[in-house]
Amino acid sequence: MIKEAALWIKKGEVIAFPTETVYGLGANALDEQAVRKIFEAKGRPSDNPLIVHIAEAEQLNDLVLQVPSVAKKLIEQFWPGPLTIILKKKEAVAESVTAGLDTVAVRMPDHPVALELLKEAGVPVAAPSANLSGKPSPTNGEHVYHDLKGRIAGILDAGGTGVGVESTVLDCSSDVPVLYRPGGVTVEEIEAIVGQVKIDPSLKSKDEAPLSPGMKYTHYSPNGSLTLVRNRMQIPTLLEEAKSQGKRTGVLTTEENQDFYEADVVVSCGKRSDLATVAHKLYQSLRKFDEEKAEVIFSEIFPSEEMGIAIMNRLEKAAGGNII
Numbered sequence: 048m049i050k051e052a053a054l055w056i057k058k059g060e061v062i063a064f065p066t067e068t069v070y071g072l073g074a075n076a077l078d079e080q081a082v083r084k085i086f087e088a089k090g091r092p093s094d095n096p097l098i099v100h101i102a103e104a105e106q107l108n109d110l111v112l113q114v115p116s117v118a119k120k121l122i123e124q125f126w127p128g129p130l131t132i133i134l135k136k137k138e139a140v141a142e143s144v145t146a147g148l149d150t151v152a153v154r155m156p157d158h159p160v161a162l163e164l165l166k167e168a169g170v171p172v173a174a175p176s177a178n179l180s181g182k183p184s185p186t187n188g189e190h191v192y193h194d195l196k197g198r199i200a201g202i203l204d205a206g207g208t209g210v211g212v213e214s215t216v217l218d219c220s221s222d223v224p225v226l227y228r229p230g231g232v233t234v235e236e237i238e239a240i241v242g243q244v245k246i247d248p249s250l251k252s253k254d255e256a257p258l259s260p261g262m263k264y265t266h267y268s269p270n271g272s273l274t275l276v277r278n279r280m281q282i283p284t285l286l287e288e289a290k291s292q293g294k295r296t297g298v299l300t301t302e303e304n305q306d307f308y309e310a311d312v313v314v315s316c317g318k319r320s321d322l323a324t325v326a327h328k329l330y331q332s333l334r335k336f337d338e339e340k341a342e343v344i345f346s347e348i349f350p351s352e353e354m355g356i357a358i359m360n361r362l363e364k365a366a367g368g369n370i371i
């Protein structure tokens with residue numbers, strides 16, 4: 048199966064494959080026509096660049112002009128793993144991969160199927176998350192099938208992914224690294240290796256424009272309206288109001304609190320005491336509200352530290368900034 052998928056990639060087709068974070072939708076990063084098919088299949092805006100996936104650190108030299116020492120340290124520590132590094136690109140990278148920027152994002156996924164596929168294909172593979180643009184990223188093969196059936200050459204299905212949210216995106220193209228997207232490797236873990244990093248101001252304030260093109264789009268949204276609620280004690284009253292308007296209600300909570308709410312759809316997303324379990328289940332939980340046709344959804348919030356930073360970033364996007 049992996050060999051067959053690698054053949055499709057070599058032929059310039061698009062294949063969905065598992066990584067340790069979410070499923071990716073891959074094509075040969077050096078083949079402009081192949082990369083365009085990714086944008087078509089997802090309905091992705093062409094100004095949103097893709098991450099290039101590699102299986103060996105040496106492949107980086109074919110893609111980027113130079114690897115500064117900060118980037119070297121991070122690669123040593125976190126690859127393979129959920130850390131994407133942005134560096135100044137070389138010509139060979141297809142134009143649409145980088146959406147016209149002079150930098151390219153690269154990572155080495157920590158998943159045996161992904162690594163074998165990349166080795167078999169023998170080329171760097173550009174891959175965004177394998178969802179329809181705007182929907183939650185897929186954390187199993189069925190999610191990919193649901194979103195992209197009939198639009199791509201195939202799906203390498205290896206069951207559920209581990210981390211559950213996407214990789215951390217860090218710009219290392221200038222002296223001090225800048226965090227563009229919080230993800231599977233936490234800021235605390237990065238700072239332990241290279242000292243303090245800058246944080247894209249848009250991650251803290253809605254008034255700032257994001258430095259990374261992809262971060263300006265609404266993402267991960269369920270079909271129903273989602274509101275994040277700082278004080279979860281207010282959720283029962285909010286549910287009553289929605290019910291009185293005849294709405295089908297939903298709550299996103301955790302194992303600790305799941306018996307506290309009376310809603311049509313109560314989704315327990317891991318354990319609050321272990322935020323990695325919440326990240327792991329986050330996207331499948333958001334998809335559940337669509338499956339169960341929830342119309343008005345309330346979610347608890349999570350602490351803005353360690354994995355909580357990535358979780359809150361995705362939830363805020365899913366809610367379109369709707370937090371009370």
Ligand code: TXA
Nearest residue numbers: 068070071096097150151152175176213214259260261
């Ligand atoms: O975990 C992941 O990163 C998954 C798996 C499949 O590897 N991929 C993923 O890709 O999440 P995608 O396309 O959904 O997100 C890539 C993000 C986008 O926000 C994009 O704008 C940003 O990375 N990005 C890519 N290249 C960039 C560049 N040169 N400069 C700034 N941002 C960039």
Ligand code: MG
Nearest residue numbers: 175176177184
């Ligand atoms: Mg995505």
